[in-house]
Amino acid sequence: MPKQTFFNLSSEKKNRIVQGAKEVFAHKHYSKVTIDSIVETANIPKGSFYQYFYNKDDLFKHIFSDIGTDKSNLLFGITTESTESFGELISRMISESYKFENRDETMVALKDRFLKECPQSVKEEILADLMPTTMKLFETIIEVFVAKGDFREDIDIRAAAFTLTSALLNIEKYSDEEGFNYGGAVIDICSTMELGLAKYD
Template sequence: MPKDTFFNLPEKKRSRIVDSAFLEFSKVHYKQVTIDSIVNGAGIPKGSFYQYFTNKDDLYKYLFSQIGNEKKHVLEEMKKYKEQLNFREYLIKMLEESKKFESEDTKLMELKNKFINECPQEVRKDVLKNEIPKSYRLLEEVISGYVKKGELRKDLNIKTAAYMITSCVVSLEDYEFDKEENISEVIIRIIDILINGLK
């Protein structure tokens, strides 16, 4: 994560650094992204970079942390639908909003694709370790609400249920899709199987 000196920078300068990193990591193979290319894009001296971040891995993890926070904010806005939707509908709506968030920005889609296919295992592991808990903590709150409403069983282990749903969705990149299957159909089937176990 960034050093305190990064957070002491003016917001415009922080944004220039983040925007430059976002562009580089979304366009270039992870191994070919350099500190030089990032600082040139941000218009800062190379020496300054090391006052803000330990290395490019550090900046990369921060980038995903910021994206994760934005996505979490979008999904938190969905709380207004809790009274109108049943649990299954709410989960599907959450996944639709999540997909919409990612698909509205082509650079974000490219970054995600490169993360899946090019990111070194250790860095990828650290990013997921930092970001996945944001999803299942948000889901814990949602599940808790539906338990209180009586839609899900009262003895449900909410933490485990949230972790299971999140893990299934995050691991979809490993799922072997049939030719006629699309990701939305598979997600809905996973949700249906999990919900039947939650009632």
Template sequence: MPKETFFNLKEEKQARILNAAKEVFKQKSFDKASINEIIKLAEIPRGSFYQYFEDKEDIYAYMMLKRFQNNLQEFKVILKNKQGDLFATAKEFVPKLLSKITQGDDSELFYQIAINEDYRRMQRNHHQHQEVFLKEMYDLVDEEKLRIENKQDLSMLLHAMFMPLGVTLYNTLKEIKAGQKIDVHEKINAYYHALELFEHGFSKEGGN
């Protein structure tokens, strides 16, 4: 996480530094990108960089965390609009997320992440934040719409629902690396199929 001095900066300067990092990491892998390139684009002295961040890994992790938090906020807004309906929320959120990764403003950044396999670093950095995300969902989900008895059941369901999404994102990044054309609609439909199985169950009603 950034140091306190970074958070004491005006929001405009914080954004300028993070946007500079984004532009550099859009062009190069994590290993090849340099702090010198970031500070030159951000127009800050090298000494100031180390007043704000420990190192390159620190600013990279925070840059990606901000994207995770933005996605979390978007999910929460949809969940509230859907009156706590978890499955309806996932059906609206996932197409937006996949489009953002493959076609949105950050698509070039995710392209670099894919071709250089930097998603492994991203996964390590975000595991703890995923747990925070799950805990925040507990108070927003309408449990009356679900066949669950306690928070443990809800936690199990949330993990199960987002596992196929993680697989979808991982496979999408691998396909980008391989230079394959991404069919977003096909990805969405595949996730919807997995979601339908979780929502309605795997066993046939009245089956043996």
């Protein structure tokens, strides 16, 4: 987490620091990113950096926290307006997530840094930070389908949401096969969950 002094900054300055950091991380291997390169691009004194963040890992985690918030807001909007079946909704959410994550070269590069280059401990902390919001998203979805009568009323919604969240946040562990279709794997996982949650007459 950034230090409180960062959150006390104006929106313009916070945005300038974050955008500058995104540019640096997007164009350099994670191990080659330095505080000097970040402060130069963000146009802030080096001493100021340590008033705002503990280190570059801390800043990288904050970047993904912001990205995660934006993505969750997008997906919550899809959930609340949906009249689709569970499978259709999940498929559309996967499609919208893919568009969001690949909307520009910077986002594609940041995702690549996260998947392939940042330390495993940093990756685990980022995923742990995403867990509550992602669980809340799936709890909301499941509650909608319980209310519609598609899912059983006796299911443990939190347990189901935890299962889906754990699977999706760790989807890259599903297979190490080159060119594996992770989107298809997500749909298979959700279809399996749907069979277990469905209400049958």
